[in-house]
Amino acid sequence: MPEISKRGQLMPSSPIRRLVPLAESAARRGCHVFRLNIGQPDLLTSPNALEAIRNIGTNIIEYGHSAGNESLRRKFADFYKKIGVNLDYQDILVTTGGSEAITFALLACLNSGDEIIVPEPFYANYLSFAIAADVTVIPVTSFIENGFALPPVAEFEKKITPRTRAVLICNPNNPTGYLYSWSELEQIRDLAIKHNLFFLCDEVYRELSYDSKSVKSSMLLEGVDEHLVLLDSVSKRYSATGLRVGVIASRNRELIATALKFGQARLCPPNIGQLAAEAALDSPPEYNDYIFNEFLERRNYLVKALNDIPGVVCPTPKGAFYTMVKLPVDDAEKFAMWLLQEFEYNRQTVMLAPGSGFYKTPGLGKQEVRIAYVLKIDDLQNAMECLKRGLEDYPGRSSK
Amino acid sequence: MPEISKRGQLMPSSPIRRLVPLAESAARRGCHVFRLNIGQPDLLTSPNALEAIRNIGTNIIEYGHSAGNESLRRKFADFYKKIGVNLDYQDILVTTGGSEAITFALLACLNSGDEIIVPEPFYANYLSFAIAADVTVIPVTSFIENGFALPPVAEFEKKITPRTRAVLICNPNNPTGYLYSWSELEQIRDLAIKHNLFFLCDEVYRELSYDSKSVKSSMLLEGVDEHLVLLDSVSKRYSATGLRVGVIASRNRELIATALKFGQARLCPPNIGQLAAEAALDSPPEYNDYIFNEFLERRNYLVKALNDIPGVVCPTPKGAFYTMVKLPVDDAEKFAMWLLQEFEYNRQTVMLAPGSGFYKTPGLGKQEVRIAYVLKIDDLQNAMECLKRGLEDYPGRSSK
Numbered sequence: 140m141p142e143i144s145k146r147g148q149l150m151p152s153s154p155i156r157r158l159v160p161l162a163e164s165a166a167r168r169g170c171h172v173f174r175l176n177i178g179q180p181d182l183l184t185s186p187n188a189l190e191a192i193r194n195i196g197t198n199i200i201e202y203g204h205s206a207g208n209e210s211l212r213r214k215f216a217d218f219y220k221k222i223g224v225n226l227d228y229q230d231i232l233v234t235t236g237g238s239e240a241i242t243f244a245l246l247a248c249l250n251s252g253d254e255i256i257v258p259e260p261f262y263a264n265y266l267s268f269a270i271a272a273d274v275t276v277i278p279v280t281s282f283i284e285n286g287f288a289l290p291p292v293a294e295f296e297k298k299i300t301p302r303t304r305a306v307l308i309c310n311p312n313n314p315t316g317y318l319y320s321w322s323e324l325e326q327i328r329d330l331a332i333k334h335n336l337f338f339l340c341d342e343v344y345r346e347l348s349y350d351s352k353s354v355k356s357s358m359l360l361e362g363v364d365e366h367l368v369l370l371d372s373v374s375k376r377y378s379a380t381g382l383r384v385g386v387i388a389s390r391n392r393e394l395i396a397t398a399l400k401f402g403q404a405r406l407c408p409p410n411i412g413q414l415a416a417e418a419a420l421d422s423p424p425e426y427n428d429y430i431f432n433e434f435l436e437r438r439n440y441l442v443k444a445l446n447d448i449p450g451v452v453c454p455t456p457k458g459a460f461y462t463m464v465k466l467p468v469d470d471a472e473k474f475a476m477w478l479l480q481e482f483e484y485n486r487q488t489v490m491l492a493p494g495s496g497f498y499k500t501p502g503l504g505k506q507e508v509r510i511a512y513v514l515k516i517d518d519l520q521n522a523m524e525c526l527k528r529g530l531e532d533y534p535g536r537s538s539k
Numbered sequence: 540m541p542e543i544s545k546r547g548q549l550m551p552s553s554p555i556r557r558l559v560p561l562a563e564s565a566a567r568r569g570c571h572v573f574r575l576n577i578g579q580p581d582l583l584t585s586p587n588a589l590e591a592i593r594n595i596g597t598n599i600i601e602y603g604h605s606a607g608n609e610s611l612r613r614k615f616a617d618f619y620k621k622i623g624v625n626l627d628y629q630d631i632l633v634t635t636g637g638s639e640a641i642t643f644a645l646l647a648c649l650n651s652g653d654e655i656i657v658p659e660p661f662y663a664n665y666l667s668f669a670i671a672a673d674v675t676v677i678p679v680t681s682f683i684e685n686g687f688a689l690p691p692v693a694e695f696e697k698k699i700t701p702r703t704r705a706v707l708i709c710n711p712n713n714p715t716g717y718l719y720s721w722s723e724l725e726q727i728r729d730l731a732i733k734h735n736l737f738f739l740c741d742e743v744y745r746e747l748s749y750d751s752k753s754v755k756s757s758m759l760l761e762g763v764d765e766h767l768v769l770l771d772s773v774s775k776r777y778s779a780t781g782l783r784v785g786v787i788a789s790r791n792r793e794l795i796a797t798a799l800k801f802g803q804a805r806l807c808p809p810n811i812g813q814l815a816a817e818a819a820l821d822s823p824p825e826y827n828d829y830i831f832n833e834f835l836e837r838r839n840y841l842v843k844a845l846n847d848i849p850g851v852v853c854p855t856p857k858g859a860f861y862t863m864v865k866l867p868v869d870d871a872e873k874f875a876m877w878l879l880q881e882f883e884y885n886r887q888t889v890m891l892a893p894g895s896g897f898y899k900t901p902g903l904g905k906q907e908v909r910i911a912y913v914l915k916i917d918d919l920q921n922a923m924e925c926l927k928r929g930l931e932d933y934p935g936r937s938s939k
Contacts, residue, residue, distance in 0.1 A: 140735070140765040140766075140791075141648070141704065141705075141735050141736060141737050141765065141766055143647060143648070143793055143794060143797050144646065144647055144648055144649055144650045144653075144704075144797075145650050146646060146650065146651070147646065147647040147648075147797035147798075147800065147801075148797070150797065150800035150801060150804075151800075152800060153803075156803065177602075179601055179602050181599065182599070183598050183599060184597075184598060184599050184600045188600070189595070189598065189600075192592060192593075192595050192811060193592075193593055193594075193595060194593075195589070195592055195593060197584075198583050198584060198589065199581070199582070199583060199584050199778060200584045200588070200589075200778075200779045200780070200781040200782055200815070201579055201780055201781050202577075202579050202780045202781055203781055235635050235783070235805075235809070236805065236806065238804065238805035238806060239805065242805075246544065246546060246547060246671055247543060247544055247547040248541070248543070248544055248547075249544055250544045250545050250546065251546070251651050251673050253544075264803075264804045264805075264806075267800070267801070267803070267804030268804055271646055271801060271804065273651050273673055304541065304544075305541075335540070335541050336541060337541050365540040365541065366540075366541060378599060378600075379600045380600070380601055380602045380806070381600040381601050381602055381603055381807065381809070381810030381811070382600055382809065382810070382811065383635070383783075383806075383807070383808070383809040383810070391540075393543055394543060397543050397544075397547035397548070397550065398547075400547065400550035400551075400552060400667070401547075401550065401667070401671055403553075403556065403664075403667070404550075404638065404664045404667030404668055404671065405635075405636065405638035405639065405642075405664075406636065406638060406664075406780070406783075407781065407783070408783070409635070409781070409782065409783040409809035409811070409812050410781030410782070410783070411592060411781070411782065411809070411811040411812060411815070412809050412811060412812075415600070415811070
């Protein structure tokens with residue numbers, strides 16, 4: 140029997156995934172599970188997108204252009220212009236979700252064996268994309284004590300080796316909800332210039348920035364055009380995760396030409412998704428407000444509810460729809476399993492994402508969980524009641 | 540300025556792509572270009588697929604399962620059962636087009652630096668996927684003189700090294716249209732067993748087998764379950780290339796579990812595409828006959844028309860919708876460029892795919908082109924008239 144590849148064996152199976160069968164089993168025994176573990180909101184998809192799908196005009200669903208349909212690329216350029224970011228449509232490639240944007244960036248910027256520095260905790264799939272691309276994620280730890288602010292640049296510099304080729308941040312951050320300040324972005328810019336690194340910025344949650352509705356994209360940084368790579372997606376902004384339409388953009392034309400070659404190999408991004416995304420980008424302000432206000436209200440409710448539970452520490456996330464929370468437990472993964480296997484309150488329980496899955500450094504995040512506020516406030520209320528009672532009953536409660 | 544990765548620099552820009560601006564320029568000067576260079580048929584997408592899209596019921600386009608939606612996986616299992624292939628739905632993963640199926644297979648079966656043997660000429664994007672996955676395609680040459688039959692197994696064995704991990708065939712073949720015989724498939728099976736290799740079989744064109752409508756999938760081979768990997772797609776069968784829905788299937792559960800880990804990283808295949816594909820798999824027999832008969836008629840017309848042109852050699856392809864043709868020219872790429880730049884007949888010309896792009900061995904295919912019979916017979920007739928006149932006028936005509 141031929142052997143599976145080493146990289147296949149190395150691909151992580153995240154703690155979230157280990158919980159899935161437990162949640163299914165809880166559901167089977169009649170216990171409702173509030174799923175706060177993944178970024179699948181219950182909000183309505185942009186009606187523009189749905190209408191475009193229902194009114195599809197063509198009778199032949201053809202390949203689109205490998206770079207994405209030009210009309211969609213131009214629409215993205217207009218979209219970015221509205222937030223002050225000047226990008227020519229030729230700087231923008233449409234990808235199969237933000238996922239493919241990350242993969243193309245890794246393939247175009249890094250060789251096999253090269254290194255990319257990422258503040259941890261980070262979006263767990265970065266690690267998987269890195270393994271697939273045969274590159275190494277080098278973590279720089281951020282801490283819940285200061286709300287997961289950017290670690291000092293000196294910490295990044297300690298990790299730089301001759302193989303370092305890029306820095307990657309997610310802003311606003313998944314999983315922490317942290318919103319990098321302009322000064323922090325400038326620090327990374329200076330680091331990228333000093334060490335000649337690509338600066339990849341995953342801005343999938345950009346429009347969910349709660350301090351003000353005015354968004355500050357990394358693409359506004361000056362003097363770093365050849366380094367900056369924007370990774371984006373319509374998934375969260377229009378509650379349309381299943382479309383699989385994202386973006387990789389850069390003013391570095393050589394980089395975009397290279398990403399396009401990877402794009403040509405896979406022919407084109409999903410074409411119905413592109414049709415829907417193009418319509419979504421024209422969503423009325425009321426829709427955008429609906430998304431923004433829903434998440435803002437949920438965040439405000441959730442952060443207060445969490446901090447009201449004795450022993451729970453939850454910094455106030457300023458963006459995205461996640462928060463990393465410290466729980467008074469011996470081991471958050473064990474607790475998450477216990478909630479699904481042995482606990483229920485009013486025939487309800489909660490599914491949480493264990494924090495350790497978002498750290499690369501072994502041992503970190505053991506008392507943390509990521510909570511996605513993707514359910515309506517009624518559900519969040521019940522979920523918080525479950526969490527509170529669960530923490531009271533959990534035998535592995537810690538006093539720390 | 541940070542440097543683009545070596546693999547990015549290595550990614551090929553195929554001769555087909557070099558022709559695109561020339562075709563655009565011909566169109567701008569008012570010359571109609573018959574595009575026989577790519578596999579984009581003009582046939583109608585399955586009406587079932589279109590209806591499913593128009594009647595989409597949900598108001599939230601959510602992530603699907605990373606393995607593909609279970610209902611679609613079960614539908615694929617039923618589909619394969621109808622051609623005698625027993626696969627559990629759990630042996631089947633839905634991918635973002637056949638393209639992603641190839642990528643997952645390479646990532647799961649081969650390490651960086653490993654080798655995969657592929658008969659040439661081969662689908663040009665195999666090379667791109669291999670570069671992205673950091674593996675090496677080792678070609679074994681097949682020849683137009685015997686219709687691109689499988690090269691002798693001894694030729695494969697000469698290429699086997701300690702790094703060889705897999706053999707890949709496309710059956711029916713793109714670009715040659717060759718349909719491997721059962722005995723040829725058995726030879727590859729025996730080779731895979733003897734040398735402990737994975738046997739990847741790209742059957743995207745399976746239902747377009749013109750000798751008989753009864754299809755013989757490699758998945759019917761016995762004694763090789765742990766080696767066999769099926770790569771498939773709904774793109775061609777239902778004329779729905781833009782959906783981006785494919786399949787990787789294997790009875791090797793470890794391989795499927797590994798491919799799923801790569802699939803989990805990218806969250807899910809496009810969900811509207813999955814909805815449409817599931818409906819397409821229920822297309823009525825009349826639709827399937829329409830596709831089959833259209834291509835059969837076009838093939839019959841085209842092969843005769845080509846062989847009627849003095850100096851042109853075209854074996855009869857028994858499957859898919861391509862044929863590799865030998866032309867009496869000095870250099871088929873130069874000729875293809877000349878057709879777009881300097882030739883027209885009745886304000887029309889033809890776009891052909893130069894053969895060299897389908898070979899890895901330098902110098903091969905120089906007199907060959909791939910022709911995709913993706914246009915209706917009226918158009919093919921005009922295209923053949925152009926080709927004939929073009930060959931008469933071309934200054935680089937060769938007598939060979």
